[in-house]
Amino acid sequence: MTAPVHDGDEADARAHRLDAYHFPAYRWLAVLPTVGLLGGVPFANRVHPYVLGLPFLLFWIVAWVVATSALVGVVYALDRRRGIAAAEPDGAGGPA
Numbered sequence: 001m002t003a004p005v006h007d008g009d010e011a012d013a014r015a016h017r018l019d020a021y022h023f024p025a026y027r028w029l030a031v032l033p034t035v036g037l038l039g040g041v042p043f044a045n046r047v048h049p050y051v052l053g054l055p056f057l058l059f060w061i062v063a064w065v066v067a068t069s070a071l072v073g074v075v076y077a078l079d080r081r082r083g084i085a086a087a088e089p090d091g092a093g094g095p096a
Contacts, residue, residue: 026078033068037061 044060051059 024078024082027075029071029075032071033064036064036067040064 040060041057044057046057047055049056054062
């Protein structure tokens with residue numbers, strides 16, 4: 001049996017749900033790799049010039065793979081700085 005919900009508790013729960021949908025603006029950095037890979041390919045779709053011995057399109061894709069790792073690292077570091085905890089239960093991910 002659950003405890004009765006009071007008006008104050010319900011308002012707190014509603015505010016918590018609304019806050020869960022809000023995320024920091026810097027997380028939009030995670031959209032850049034998708035835009036770069038999918039949106040940039042028609043503009044980068046050419047063989048010449050060669051960059052680092054790779055056709056330009058292949059270089060474009062490899063560069064975005066590397067940039068994706070860097071951007072995910074930046075978002076992770078900013079999340080840690082803001083104190084946003086991961087959605088893991090206590091003790092998860094540690095040594096067994």
